[in-house]
Amino acid sequence: MKSTIPDTGVPIAPPAQNGGDRQEASLHGEILLRLRDYVVEGNIPDGARVPERRLCEMFGISRTPLREALKVLAAEGLIELLPNRGARIRQLSQRDLEELFDVMAGLESLAGRLACEAITDEEITAIEQLHYEMYGHYLHRDMHGYFQTNQRIHESIVAAARNETLKTAYANFAGRIRRVRYSANFARKRQRWAEAMREHEAILDALRRRAGSELSDILFQHLRNKRTAAIEHLTEPQEDAAAAP
Amino acid sequence: MKSTIPDTGVPIAPPAQNGGDRQEASLHGEILLRLRDYVVEGNIPDGARVPERRLCEMFGISRTPLREALKVLAAEGLIELLPNRGARIRQLSQRDLEELFDVMAGLESLAGRLACEAITDEEITAIEQLHYEMYGHYLHRDMHGYFQTNQRIHESIVAAARNETLKTAYANFAGRIRRVRYSANFARKRQRWAEAMREHEAILDALRRRAGSELSDILFQHLRNKRTAAIEHLTEPQEDAAAAP
DNA sequence: ATCGAGTATTTTGCATTCATTTTTTGTCCT
DNA sequence: AGGACAAAAAATGAATGCAAAATACTCGAT
Numbered sequence: 001m002k003s004t005i006p007d008t009g010v011p012i013a014p015p016a017q018n019g020g021d022r023q024e025a026s027l028h029g030e031i032l033l034r035l036r037d038y039v040v041e042g043n044i045p046d047g048a049r050v051p052e053r054r055l056c057e058m059f060g061i062s063r064t065p066l067r068e069a070l071k072v073l074a075a076e077g078l079i080e081l082l083p084n085r086g087a088r089i090r091q092l093s094q095r096d097l098e099e100l101f102d103v104m105a106g107l108e109s110l111a112g113r114l115a116c117e118a119i120t121d122e123e124i125t126a127i128e129q130l131h132y133e134m135y136g137h138y139l140h141r142d143m144h145g146y147f148q149t150n151q152r153i154h155e156s157i158v159a160a161a162r163n164e165t166l167k168t169a170y171a172n173f174a175g176r177i178r179r180v181r182y183s184a185n186f187a188r189k190r191q192r193w194a195e196a197m198r199e200h201e202a203i204l205d206a207l208r209r210r211a212g213s214e215l216s217d218i219l220f221q222h223l224r225n226k227r228t229a230a231i232e233h234l235t236e237p238q239e240d241a242a243a244a245p
Numbered sequence: 246m247k248s249t250i251p252d253t254g255v256p257i258a259p260p261a262q263n264g265g266d267r268q269e270a271s272l273h274g275e276i277l278l279r280l281r282d283y284v285v286e287g288n289i290p291d292g293a294r295v296p297e298r299r300l301c302e303m304f305g306i307s308r309t310p311l312r313e314a315l316k317v318l319a320a321e322g323l324i325e326l327l328p329n330r331g332a333r334i335r336q337l338s339q340r341d342l343e344e345l346f347d348v349m350a351g352l353e354s355l356a357g358r359l360a361c362e363a364i365t366d367e368e369i370t371a372i373e374q375l376h377y378e379m380y381g382h383y384l385h386r387d388m389h390g391y392f393q394t395n396q397r398i399h400e401s402i403v404a405a406a407r408n409e410t411l412k413t414a415y416a417n418f419a420g421r422i423r424r425v426r427y428s429a430n431f432a433r434k435r436q437r438w439a440e441a442m443r444e445h446e447a448i449l450d451a452l453r454r455r456a457g458s459e460l461s462d463i464l465f466q467h468l469r470n471k472r473t474a475a476i477e478h479l480t481e482p483q484e485d486a487a488a489a490p
Numbered sequence: 491a492t493c494g495a496g497t498a499t500t501t502t503g504c505a506t507t508c509a510t511t512t513t514t515t516g517t518c519c520t
Numbered sequence: 521a522g523g524a525c526a527a528a529a530a531a532t533g534a535a536t537g538c539a540a541a542a543t544a545c546t547c548g549a550t
Contacts, residue, residue, distance in 0.1 A: 025328035062505045071313045072320045083270035084511055099410040110351025165344040213462050307535045329541050
């Protein structure tokens with residue numbers, strides 16, 4: 001930025017924030033992290049144009065680092081770049097979602113297989129702990145708590161796979177479907193919820209026995225069922241409107 | 246570029262070439278494709294600095310689109326960005342390679358599972374065809390032909406999975422290990438080679454029966470064995486020196 | 491000759507500028 | 521009023537400019 005700014009030069013958001021822990025030496029890296037969060041959190045509606053100028057003002061930077069970040073987000077699949085028409089939030093078709101869920105299923109399936117090779121008893125105990133916690137949420141019909149704990153279980157399995165490359169890829173794909181995934185879980189019907197709990201029991205069982213191939217199968221099927229539930233929810237979202245008001 | 250160029254403005258490489266079929270509207274996209282190829286093909290040695298200025302001259306562009314492409318390649322894991330020290334070709338540690346092979350194994354395993362759901366008899370026939378072709382290369386000890394056909398078989402399976410997202414991710418990871426993968430195949434010992442042929446028989450068998458879960462297991466194990474062979478080759482590369490001269 | 495302080499050169503990161511293209515606004519005509 | 525066209529405004533894509541950092545180089549001391 002310049003030294004003397006006439007009008008809107010003051011950054012709308014605090015310059016660095018450095019929220020949490022991540023710190024990037026370069027402006028580009030910093031902006032990439034912040035912009036990715038901004039997009040993943042759904043601050044811009046689906047299919048809408050990404051306002052380059054506005055974001056520059058918001059972050060208090062010039063267009064160069066922002067545009068670099070946009071290119072990366074486009075490569076990650078979060079946004080689309082239309083020639084001479086700027087960036088748009090990528091609208092995921094139903095097919096896109098199905099594909100994403102399947103890839104996630106494949107990655108978790110892999111994570112489970114690898115986890116069986118290296119997981120410690122302590123890690124299994126920790127996951128069991130989470131499982132009981134989640135069961136509590138299930139009994140109390142605490143959807144939010146259930147969702148969070150469920151996420152942590154799946155992340156624990158990925159972590160137990162001891163593969164940073166896998167972890168990164170997993171995080172990437174997870175980011176793309178975050179909003180949908182969340183609402184899909186909320187919309188989960190009673191029956192599917194009970195089914196998911198049973199599947200989780202089976203996951204734990206296979207994990208305890210370090211049955212990699214078996215766990216791989218169960219995880220894939222588990223995610224496949226999640227996919228079905230999510231797609232169903234998106235296809236008939238009128239339930240929401242009927243239940244909410 | 247401009248109309249009148251004083252000194253070194255003439256692009257060293259042909260302006261667009263448009264080799265094959267890909268065409269990008271933006272300079273950035275064009276450069277991204279060309280630079281990615283340039284890196285993947287190994288034109289810059291491992292761990293070496295990526296010469297920004299030189300590449301700009303080579304492609305006949307300014308630094309802005311090139312730097313955007315560099316950011317994307319860094320996000321893809323092909324290069325590293327050191328703060329204030331530019332880009333370097335990412336040097337893969339043995340651990341990195343193990344992780345990459347495992348992720349590839351997971352993706353192919355997934356591809357096989359999905360392929361069983363949707364593959365047509367014609368596609369299977371085509372893969373059988375490739376298999377026999379590969380067997381021919383094997384009998385003739387034609388390593389290069391074998392390698393190529395092998396690649397095509399695996400790509401056919403990924404294609405049969407009918408999942409563009411998976412295909413893209415697969416291509417991405419494949420690019421990262423291309424050089425290593427190739428040399429690993431060349432270094433393949435006679436015994437491992439025969440083993441791989443048997444594994445391929447099993448793959449075809451499971452595919453014919455559309456046994457998704459089984460194929461998933463076989464593919465994972467097949468890639469795991471490839472990984473072992475590759476890592477062994479890298480750990481003791483003196484065999485090459487002994488055999489070549 | 492080797493090492494190291496100090497300077498010159500190059501490189502990097504980002505801001506700014508410029509030429510196009512797209513989008514919006516305004517005007518006129520039916 | 522509504523639509524076609526043109527001018528104005530804004531945006532995009534890429535090049536250039538500039539300050540800071542890193543690297544290379546010079547030269548002197550040991």
